[in-house]
Amino acid sequence: MATSSSIFLLYFLLPFFSTATTLYRSHLITHQEPSTPTTFFEVTKPIKLPRTKSCSQLILEHDFGYTYGKTPILANYTPPLNCPKFSKIVLEWTATCKGRQFDRIFGVWVSGVEILRSCTAEPTKNGIFWTVKKDVTRYSSLFIKNQTFAVYLGNVVDSTYTGVYHVKLLVHFYNEVKNFDFGADLIVPISRNVDLNDGLWFEIENSTDVKSKDFKIPRNVYRAVLEVYVSFHENDEFWYANPVNEYVSLNNLSVPGNGAFREVVVSLDEMVVGVVWPFTVIYTGGANPLFWRPISGIGSFDLPSYDIEITPLLGKILDGSSHKISFRVTDALNVWYVDANLHLWLDGESMKTEGKLLEYSCSTLSFSLLTNFTGFDGSFITNASRSITMTGMVKSSYGTITTKSSQSLSYSNYMVMGNKGNLQIVDQIIEFNDTVYAMMPSSSVYSLESFKKYLFNWYSDNIDQGNQSYVSVTNVTLGLEDKRVKSSEYGSSVSSVKNLQNARGYMIVKGHLVVQGLGSTQQVYKYNDDSCCYSRNISSSDYLILHDKVIDSCNQRTWSHWPLKIGKKRSLPG
Numbered sequence: 001m002a003t004s005s006s007i008f009l010l011y012f013l014l015p016f017f018s019t020a021t022t023l024y025r026s027h028l029i030t031h032q033e034p035s036t037p038t039t040f041f042e043v044t045k046p047i048k049l050p051r052t053k054s055c056s057q058l059i060l061e062h063d064f065g066y067t068y069g070k071t072p073i074l075a076n077y078t079p080p081l082n083c084p085k086f087s088k089i090v091l092e093w094t095a096t097c098k099g100r101q102f103d104r105i106f107g108v109w110v111s112g113v114e115i116l117r118s119c120t121a122e123p124t125k126n127g128i129f130w131t132v133k134k135d136v137t138r139y140s141s142l143f144i145k146n147q148t149f150a151v152y153l154g155n156v157v158d159s160t161y162t163g164v165y166h167v168k169l170l171v172h173f174y175n176e177v178k179n180f181d182f183g184a185d186l187i188v189p190i191s192r193n194v195d196l197n198d199g200l201w202f203e204i205e206n207s208t209d210v211k212s213k214d215f216k217i218p219r220n221v222y223r224a225v226l227e228v229y230v231s232f233h234e235n236d237e238f239w240y241a242n243p244v245n246e247y248v249s250l251n252n253l254s255v256p257g258n259g260a261f262r263e264v265v266v267s268l269d270e271m272v273v274g275v276v277w278p279f280t281v282i283y284t285g286g287a288n289p290l291f292w293r294p295i296s297g298i299g300s301f302d303l304p305s306y307d308i309e310i311t312p313l314l315g316k317i318l319d320g321s322s323h324k325i326s327f328r329v330t331d332a333l334n335v336w337y338v339d340a341n342l343h344l345w346l347d348g349e350s351m352k353t354e355g356k357l358l359e360y361s362c363s364t365l366s367f368s369l370l371t372n373f374t375g376f377d378g379s380f381i382t383n384a385s386r387s388i389t390m391t392g393m394v395k396s397s398y399g400t401i402t403t404k405s406s407q408s409l410s411y412s413n414y415m416v417m418g419n420k421g422n423l424q425i426v427d428q429i430i431e432f433n434d435t436v437y438a439m440m441p442s443s444s445v446y447s448l449e450s451f452k453k454y455l456f457n458w459y460s461d462n463i464d465q466g467n468q469s470y471v472s473v474t475n476v477t478l479g480l481e482d483k484r485v486k487s488s489e490y491g492s493s494v495s496s497v498k499n500l501q502n503a504r505g506y507m508i509v510k511g512h513l514v515v516q517g518l519g520s521t522q523q524v525y526k527y528n529d530d531s532c533c534y535s536r537n538i539s540s541s542d543y544l545i546l547h548d549k550v551i552d553s554c555n556q557r558t559w560s561h562w563p564l565k566i567g568k569k570r571s572l573p574g
């Protein structure tokens with residue numbers, strides 16, 4: 001589950017009282033859950049779709065009651081007979097729930113390949129509804145064959161936690177797009193096998209815990225991308241707000257203390273191939289659960305995955321033998337869920353390609369921690385940076401391609417603790433740049449650059465009421481920027497997402513229960529590319545949408561020159 005026992009983890013056991021005095025707002029609020037079912041949603045750009053849908057398939061329908069510690073729900077998939085041609089695939093998760101329930105993490109896998117990591121919305125007594133739609137076209141090669149779907153959502157139902165998640169999982173197939181991006185020819189799962197009582201993710205419990213998987217690839221691969229899924233839970237659900245316990249004795253607040261920096265390190269046969277400094281997703285019960293009703297936190301319904309271009313390393317794994325991918329998390333506390341998908345592009349005209357690593361450099365982590373503490377109060381300044389660069393060539397029937405892939409990351413976290421440990425301010429910025437340059441046999445260069453910035457700002461003050469209850473005031477700013485520049489001999493294109501949420505509110509907490517509270521959230525989402533822009537400016541307070549403005553000029557379709565595709569023109573699958 002997404003929640004655990006830290007001080008920030010709370011959920012609503014009692015209905016709201018209507019007699020609240022607000023701490024900082026002048027208008028009157030009635031603390032009632034909505035009397036009718038509510039739709040929750042995450043703000044994001046709608047998926048650009050062709051005009052016609054070829055068909056839809058219901059993959060599974062299941063009521064997730066007491067599913068914690070049980071085998072994932074499995075469903076057989078066969079390619080749709082009634083729509084032999086498709087060029088876009090959309091996964092749709094729809095769910096309803098009524099009663100009282102924690103936020104639960106869940107995953108959807110297709111024969112071990114993870115295609116969605118998500119968090120459930122927390123229900124109300126009159127019920128909620130939500131839908132997650134994800135473009136899964138990059139996983140097309142899976143959908144043209146028989147597969148087994150697996151969904152793990154570890155829910156617990158008893159007399160207190162009454163919410164059962166009623167779920168439908170569908171796949172929609174669309175045709176018509178001409179120059180579509182089918183994705184890799186083959187996707188190798190780097191996840192756990194399904195015969196267990198848990199998700200297929202690996203669980204990483206501490207800083208020395210390493211989880212790995214052996215795999216083999218065909219001998220005619222010419223491109224490889226490792227897609228990594230991560231989520232953080234229990235003592236590390238708010239890793240970015242964890243102080244360092246050796247400097248500050250916060251034991252009676254039971255705040256986990258390994259510091260606020262985390263790095264997911266991915267290795268191939270003991271060689272570090274890339275790292276993930278993850279976006280600070282806040283699950284639907286995190287900070288103040290009222291922030292996320294009905295507007296969910298950035299990434300909470302569709303957690304980001306992180307691509308690491310490992311084409312330069314192909315020379316090391318094209319030998320037909322077994323190799324190992326492993327994961328660890330620097331300074332991890334229990335628990336991180338990590339797995340990956342290895343996307344492979346195959347040479348259609350040759351049984352064998354050859355590769356060679358030409359250059360590899362992985363800087364050691366540059367890390368600094370400054371502290372200034374007196375008793376419970378003080379500050380931490382934690383900074384880190386790292387860069388990894390590798391260059392390699394691959395010789396295939398299409399000629400020799402030299403690929404240079406780099407990651408460059410920086411991290412800065414300023415944390416203040418005050419009021420004897422009850423006040424916490426966190427200001428964190430991560431910059432996460434990835435670049436890939438591919439020199440083609442014709443000497444033209446394809447490039448893909450991604451510049452990401454993750455902002456997190458948190459203010460939280462707990463004021464003891466002296467009767468086992470306290471008032472908690474929390475403000476959170478959550479921001480994600482991602483600019484992508486693709487270029488090739490045909491030109492270049494730029495797309496960018498800027499997504500910013502500001503949430504403000506308070507709660508009165510007794511034990512671990514919120515007995516009263518208010519949450520308001522404001523969000524501005526902007527997407528731009530060469531042909532269109534989409535923006536949404538929305539705000540909500542206490543379940544109500546206060547304003548919502550959408551500007552959408554994204555009706556036209558655009559063609560992309562990336563990912564690098566060579567060789568024969570691919571016809572539509574099916």
Ligand SMILES: *[C@@H]1O[C@H](CO)[C@@H](O)[C@H](O)[C@H]1NC(C)=O
Nearest residue numbers: 076077078079144145146147
């Ligand atoms: C795919 O599954 C269907 C339905 O179970 C079965 O009839 C068919 O033989 C399978 N195809 C392959 C290639 O295994």
Ligand SMILES: *[C@@H]1O[C@H](CO)[C@@H](O)[C@H](O)[C@H]1NC(C)=O
Nearest residue numbers: 203204205206207208209210
């Ligand atoms: C770290 O976690 C692993 C896996 O649960 C466990 O075997 C190991 O003892 C733990 N190490 C420490 C230092 O707690």
Ligand SMILES: *[C@@H]1O[C@H](CO)[C@@H](O)[C@H](O)[C@H]1NC(C)=O
Nearest residue numbers: 251252253376419420421422
């Ligand atoms: C923590 O516990 C100690 C001893 O039990 C107590 O003196 C102190 O006031 C507590 N601190 C806080 C912040 O509650």
Ligand SMILES: *[C@@H]1O[C@H](CO)[C@@H](O)[C@H](O)[C@H]1NC(C)=O
Nearest residue numbers: 370371372373374377378379
């Ligand atoms: C150290 O903490 C004190 C009191 O909180 C503050 O006045 C001072 O500016 C801090 N110094 C640094 C270097 O952050």
Ligand SMILES: *[C@@H]1O[C@H](CO)[C@@H](O)[C@H](O)[C@H]1NC(C)=O
Nearest residue numbers: 368370381382383411412413
């Ligand atoms: C940490 O990084 C921040 C932001 O880049 C910078 O302002 C600050 O000077 C750095 N502090 C240290 C001690 O390196």
Ligand SMILES: *[C@@H]1O[C@H](CO)[C@@H](O)[C@H](O)[C@H]1NC(C)=O
Nearest residue numbers: 408409410431432433451452
């Ligand atoms: C990421 O790229 C941007 C834009 O080029 C640059 O300003 C920033 O310094 C880069 N950050 C890192 C950590 O490389």
Ligand SMILES: *[C@@H]1O[C@H](CO)[C@@H](O)[C@H](O)[C@H]1NC(C)=O
Nearest residue numbers: 465466467468469508510515
């Ligand atoms: C706790 O005390 C505060 C004032 O001291 C009061 O307003 C509040 O209603 C009390 N809360 C509970 C849950 O008893």
Ligand SMILES: *[C@@H]1O[C@H](CO)[C@@H](O)[C@H](O)[C@H]1NC(C)=O
Nearest residue numbers: 024459473474475503504505
């Ligand atoms: C928290 O948000 C409230 C409401 O917008 C604001 O009045 C207050 O100043 C904020 N506090 C901090 C420390 O940002």
Ligand SMILES: *[C@@H]1O[C@H](CO)[C@@H](O)[C@H](O)[C@H]1NC(C)=O
Nearest residue numbers: 523524536537538539547549
């Ligand atoms: C979003 O809308 C609010 C309310 O209309 C407005 O005050 C704010 O300036 C808008 N923000 C942006 C970035 O457009």
